[in-house]
Amino acid sequence: MSAVPGEIPAAPQSAAMTARLAYRRSRILREKAIELLLFLAALVSVFTTVGIVYVLIKESVVFFQHVPLLDFLTDTQWTPLFDDAHFGILVLLSGTLTSSLVALSIAIPLGTLIAIYLSEFAPFTVREVAKPFLELLGGVPTIIYGYFALLFVTPLLQWFYPELPGFNLLSAGIVMGIMIIPYVASISEDAMRAVPMSLREGSYAMGATRFQTAVKVVVPAAFSGIAAAYILGISRAVGETMILAVAAGMQPNLTMNPLEPAATITAYIVQVALGDLPHGSIGYQTIFAAGLTLMLVTLAFNIAGHVLRKSFREAY
Amino acid sequence: MAYARDRREIRALIASHKRWDLCFGLLGLLALMVGVLTFVALFVDMAIDGVPRLTLDFFTSFPSRRPAQAGILSAWVGSCLVMLVTAAFAVPLGVAAGVYLEEYAPKNWVTDVIEINITNLAGVPSIVYGLLALGLFVYQFGFGQSILSAGLTLALLILPVVIVATREAIRAIPQGIREGAYALGGTQWQVCRDHIIPYSSAGILTGVIIGMARAIGETAPVITIGALTFIAFLPPAPLKPELPFVSFDWVMSPFSVMPIQMFNWTSRPEAAFHQNAAAAGFVLVLMTLAMNGLAIWLRYRLRKNIKW
């Protein structure tokens, strides 16, 4: 019993009360433990990024102790496994760049065209069939595209141009471009569908046709989403591995000519991994240095895409 | 052209605009056809070369130096086992992360960092995951060039897909249902376990299927960690005749997977091996198409059935 006036007297604790309080305490503990577990699961993504950064930098640091950074960036040969070893990343970058340019020159125009067509022109049935189809197209494993590039597209191109070498950047680039079309098309189309109907009605009410409305009103309104789609396409092209490993050959070659074979950064890493390189050798470290370069390039594009989206975010 | 004033000029102007409309509609259709034609050519080409090769022997033989005797046994068994490990890690981690981000996460910088990471990881080339696995799983953690390393790598690769699918499925649940559950005295975890996760399970399943379809076709990261391209043995069986009846030795075993087998055969100059590659590719394409098709169908059914 409490002696202080005004204070609620404490009830004597019954057995049921004690049990309930103990249950409450354990329940709170259990809830906290579960929340912690879920939080750790969410943290896995952070660990992955940290892991990637750690692994790439750890091996690259060792690599750059043997190879000066300037040489790495400016040497025009890439022959890491020869006695007279050269480590010019430009060679691999040229392969990546050339193949990506070929791919994007196909993916961006066709992807945008398809997106505008599906969003503004196509009747309902066409759109309902085309969208899942595009998804299926984008889900085909890249090794299959690689096979297709080497054993179908290259012979086809050689029919027009017999001097085309069996391994070349052109076939690989073309097939890569077709593979990227679904990504560009579906993200652009989502961006265009998000443009409110009232904007379109405003344009139609002025006597504009579908084409005029699409090009003068809808596309500018969806610009940030479309730009994001393009950036994603670029990222995808730069990071693609198997199509190039199979169809472009794995011979490092400093060239911007798509009619030649060349190795990209990604194909080189595959080539090394296929062989037997002892852990800790300079050859082993080159793939991490190459991988670091690749990461930095894709990161730059991802950041550019993010900045673009933020600055052009249209508030609807 | 001067400002069209009278009826005739307006009609001519509109007619010329409509020609643009028609042109563009045709162009769009043509662009779609490029995709359709590629797909058809790809499929038919592989079918023509590969289907004759699809005999029972093909599925039950190991790879061999003689193309006529080579088969995909080790490859498809390896694929199945790797997929098992991938799913075992990706599904719990992905769903848990998705539930945390949608139901528990406070709006602070930690959550922002996590979300930025997930978006970023979706854009990382798959071969970089291979490098991560090589440095970390194979050597640092000592898992070696095993099914475990491959499964973990692919799980990390498809984690963003599963997380995003989980989040979107959870977001579709109306707030009223949550409030009803809380009002009955449920704790946060009880509401998640009994309501949120079951109601979003179809959407989560769709995302998991799409993720697995991607994982099954991934070659680059698996090559990088050192999957063998020519193995003439199977990993140890998971079931043993004596105690404790279940073995996990297979998890640490070397292995191969379907896309690597196809890559290996494609890289050989002999046309006979190309035929094998076509057959393996045909099987692989059928598998991915079936999985993607299933996911698309599921999503379509979801949209029709659930009327909140």
Add this chain to the structure above:
Amino acid sequence: MAAISLAPTFDTRPLDSKSAVPKAEARKLNFFYGSFRALKDLDLTVHENCVTALIGPSGCGKSTFLRCFNRMHDLYPGNRYECEIRLFPDDTNLLAPGVDPIEVRMRLSMVFQKPNPFPKSIFENVAYGLRVRGERSRRALEDKVEDALRGAALWDEVKNRLQDLAFNLSGGQQQRLCIARALATDPEILLFDEPTSALDPIATASIEELITDLKKKVTILIVTHNMQQAARVSDFTAYMYLGELIEFGLTDQLFIKPKNKQTEDYITGRFG
């Protein structure tokens, strides 16, 4: 019968119905959304250089009727018109299957409920209709844009920032920009679909003043859910209910001495 306070702030000189010239006429207009009959046998005359208002409770079909005039329903599948809307002086049936909806939309302009400026500069927004009609000359565009902006009482506020994005304007300014955009092409009828329902009272008042001004130059057909606005601004009013035209006449007459009991019930607020 209760009299409602009209409090006319603007000049709504009552017109003698004999001196009003018809600009457009709906004859026995029926409209179907699929199989649902949304408009039933509408007969209505829109008079030249007058403001005609359509009032009625939600769902009565006034916006549906308005959108028949510039064939907006053609944008969506499954809609069907029956009978005619005739536009004078050339007596064309706007709804005839042989008449191109794009041509109709070049002759009539519309201002929407929620301001919908394009993601372009102020200048380009107003010039859009002119460009669609083939105007290329920079001089002509600038002149017409200025006229339109003056007509919409927006010129003074934006003349120094014509290249600014239209999104940066306030709600009332955006709506006046949409009005300028609609005016720039010299429409034969200006259609307003509840133009002030998304605006604050001050912006609303300025737009009502604008409408009263504009009618000297252009015929106006306005849909409004606000009876008092119709009373303030229009010369003729039509009361619609459930897709039918219940009563149509001079605004003053309809509000002070409605001929139909249903109209009276609505106006006096017996149902909303």
